[in-house]
Amino acid sequence: MNPLDIVIMAAGKGTRMKSRIPKVLQRLAGRPLLQHVLDQAAHLSARSAIVITGHGAMEVEAACAGGTSAGGQFDLKFARQEPQLGTGHAVQQAAPLLAGDGTVLVLSGDVPLTQADTVRALVAASGGQALALLTVRLPEPRGYGRILRAADGRVQGIVEEKDASDAQRAITEVYSGILAVPARLLLAWLPRLSNQNAQGEYYLTEVVAMAVAEGVPVTTHTIDDAVQVAGVNSPAQLAELERAHQARTATALMEAGVRLADPARFDLRDDARSGVRGELVCAADVEIDVGCVFTGRVELGEGVRIGAYCCIANARIAAGAVVHPFTHIDGEAAGVQVGEGALVGPFARLRPGAQLGRGVHIGNFVEVKNSQLADGAKANHLAYLGDATVGERVNYGAGSITANYDGANKHRTVIGPDAHIGSNCVLVAPVTIGAGATVGGGSTISKDVPPAALGVARGRQTHIEGWKRPAKRAAP
Numbered sequence: 001m002n003p004l005d006i007v008i009m010a011a012g013k014g015t016r017m018k019s020r021i022p023k024v025l026q027r028l029a030g031r032p033l034l035q036h037v038l039d040q041a042a043h044l045s046a047r048s049a050i051v052i053t054g055h056g057a058m059e060v061e062a063a064c065a066g067g068t069s070a071g072g073q074f075d076l077k078f079a080r081q082e083p084q085l086g087t088g089h090a091v092q093q094a095a096p097l098l099a100g101d102g103t104v105l106v107l108s109g110d111v112p113l114t115q116a117d118t119v120r121a122l123v124a125a126s127g128g129q130a131l132a133l134l135t136v137r138l139p140e141p142r143g144y145g146r147i148l149r150a151a152d153g154r155v156q157g158i159v160e161e162k163d164a165s166d167a168q169r170a171i172t173e174v175y176s177g178i179l180a181v182p183a184r185l186l187l188a189w190l191p192r193l194s195n196q197n198a199q200g201e202y203y204l205t206e207v208v209a210m211a212v213a214e215g216v217p218v219t220t221h222t223i224d225d226a227v228q229v230a231g232v233n234s235p236a237q238l239a240e241l242e243r244a245h246q247a248r249t250a251t252a253l254m255e256a257g258v259r260l261a262d263p264a265r266f267d268l269r270d271d272a273r274s275g276v277r278g279e280l281v282c283a284a285d286v287e288i289d290v291g292c293v294f295t296g297r298v299e300l301g302e303g304v305r306i307g308a309y310c311c312i313a314n315a316r317i318a319a320g321a322v323v324h325p326f327t328h329i330d331g332e333a334a335g336v337q338v339g340e341g342a343l344v345g346p347f348a349r350l351r352p353g354a355q356l357g358r359g360v361h362i363g364n365f366v367e368v369k370n371s372q373l374a375d376g377a378k379a380n381h382l383a384y385l386g387d388a389t390v391g392e393r394v395n396y397g398a399g400s401i402t403a404n405y406d407g408a409n410k411h412r413t414v415i416g417p418d419a420h421i422g423s424n425c426v427l428v429a430p431v432t433i434g435a436g437a438t439v440g441g442g443s444t445i446s447k448d449v450p451p452a453a454l455g456v457a458r459g460r461q462t463h464i465e466g467w468k469r470p471a472k473r474a475a476p
């Protein structure tokens, strides 16, 4: 096999997106469209990928700097196309960077969901000799270049919609915009493209007629799956492809045994902040209710149940844990860990560095950040635990908070095992509550409480007998 060099056309403006962001950087499943295409280069073990940039070139080039999230090593190069005079003109810009010994695969930066097997089959069809076109049969072929075939079925050329006759417009086999061809042939054809057509553009598709004229074999690899060749031109198309992509992910999860209440209401995304790939790893008997969004890498242990409308990013949730509806878990870079059999939510918030042991309960409107809660600890209502180490079986009362930030620095709160923190307490860090200690409700604790002691820090209750409430003055 010849080495594979990929040319990705990504210079177009994307006017219909009506966005300041270059079209190829719009995100699908949290990943820029162009990144989806570059990932194919990794899956195909390409030697190089040349990205043709124009509109927003600096931004597009900078966005590619991180390489590909699919791994794989290939040489990434850029060629500028200014102004943009058509697809043929775009590929002309790559010519000086193309070695003569390879196979060239032309892809579009705005066609994100082509599967690696499809492209592999196309490259195989080229076989180092032929011009191979990826085509698709569309019941509604409007807007696409049509494949012209002779009576014996051999490909004669591609005609763009705007140049086509009525009879040609009736053809339903269309060109996907993706082709594979030996570099030596392409490099000979590129300088001969003309712009004598309805749009006054240099069409890459003109190489098909050149191949036919020279007796170079032209083959097609035809698929029926329109999603694989669908381009993104508008917000509506982006949303449509997003759903198609998510439906595929959902199907794969269900085939692996995950029970999704509704595959149409499921989302798995890359973490756009870090580029961490969206990956949901599930053990047996996981149940996920409707409307959940998973971001980055999330692991769910055996029998985990996720309630409706949870957002979960970068987290490990151990076997048997239950996450009730409307819970927000975001591990960012530090991660979140939920122990076996823990109960979280509804309406809970777990932030980076939250580590919950076995059987921990985190109830409604409880926020946990950078804190370890040992096995059996409970914070059931309206509480904040930040920068805290919480011992086994601690009961942390409703409305209590750790005051972990003094305005300049963060400090830790340590709560020993079996301590009982009453309701509405403020634990002013740094502070330690000893094992088995009790903190009286409403206390502001700024000194360590010894083990097994009762710490109370609040005004003593006094009574003024016969207290007269103010009475309303009579109107004059």
Ligand code: UD1
Binding pocket: 009, 010, 011, 012, 013, 052, 081, 083, 084, 085, 086, 087, 088, 089, 090, 108, 109, 110, 143, 144, 145, 146, 158, 160, 174, 175, 176, 177, 202, 203, 204, 205, 231
């Ligand atoms: C192209 C094909 C058409 C095919 C269709 C599939 C040609 C002449 N026509 O048409 O047969 O059915 O794709 O989607 O090739 N681009 C540049 N520089 C340019 C022009 C375009 O980089 O000067 C990039 C665009 O950003 C885009 C890709 O090339 O990623 C395709 O361009 P587009 O204008 O969408 O081509 P179509 O008219 O759709």
Ligand code: MG
Binding pocket: 231
């Ligand atoms: Mg297009």
